[in-house]
Amino acid sequence: MTYALQEVIGWNDIVCGGTRYGRRLKDVWGEKWGIGKHAPATEIRSLIGRDRWEQYFTFALVRHPIERARSMYQWTKRIVERQGWRRWARFILSRYQQDLWKWPTVAAYLDTDGFSGYIRHPRFEEARISNSQHWYLSGNADEEIIVDQVYSIENLDSEIDKIAEKIDADLKKEKRNVSSYDNSRKICSIDKDYLEKMYKKDFDLVGVRP
Numbered sequence: 001m002t003y004a005l006q007e008v009i010g011w012n013d014i015v016c017g018g019t020r021y022g023r024r025l026k027d028v029w030g031e032k033w034g035i036g037k038h039a040p041a042t043e044i045r046s047l048i049g050r051d052r053w054e055q056y057f058t059f060a061l062v063r064h065p066i067e068r069a070r071s072m073y074q075w076t077k078r079i080v081e082r083q084g085w086r087r088w089a090r091f092i093l094s095r096y097q098q099d100l101w102k103w104p105t106v107a108a109y110l111d112t113d114g115f116s117g118y119i120r121h122p123r124f125e126e127a128r129i130s131n132s133q134h135w136y137l138s139g140n141a142d143e144e145i146i147v148d149q150v151y152s153i154e155n156l157d158s159e160i161d162k163i164a165e166k167i168d169a170d171l172k173k174e175k176r177n178v179s180s181y182d183n184s185r186k187i188c189s190i191d192k193d194y195l196e197k198m199y200k201k202d203f204d205l206v207g208v209r210p
Contacts, residue, residue, distance in 0.1 A: 004171040042139030058147040065199035076109045134201035152206045
């Protein structure tokens, strides 16, 4: 979606992360204003002002909660495995640790032996990235979302047409950053039930179930 929108933005539009241009701009905005790729909607609204926020059509793409959790696990796994031997030397070299080893999701992965333990680990639950998508769109689990419309990533081919019509732009359909895990390998029913309770608000956002 970010790549599609970048093709139609103006000189005064801002992309934080995602694309080559966005990644460079993210560092500037992150340092100056504290806004990054995964900034909650309330932080963005607070930065630009409520009046300006209300003038625009705001929307978000929401992923199926179970697939999102699986993607987070695989992403963390790849990040850790790229470090090679340093994974096993992290305690010996703790004085010289990179920030990577301090990430809550990395700690959860290193302390567990699979997906089931990972999603139940206290460090995973405290990680900002593991907050519900509803939280990102509302700022509080008990509040209403503050964006105008929510679309499903799983139905992006059809949803992008709706977005293009809404903003009156010609958006190209091009899949980027696709999860590489084996989608045919299903998770157990116990993990499904756990995630459904953890992310109940997310399931309600787009009316899907495990």
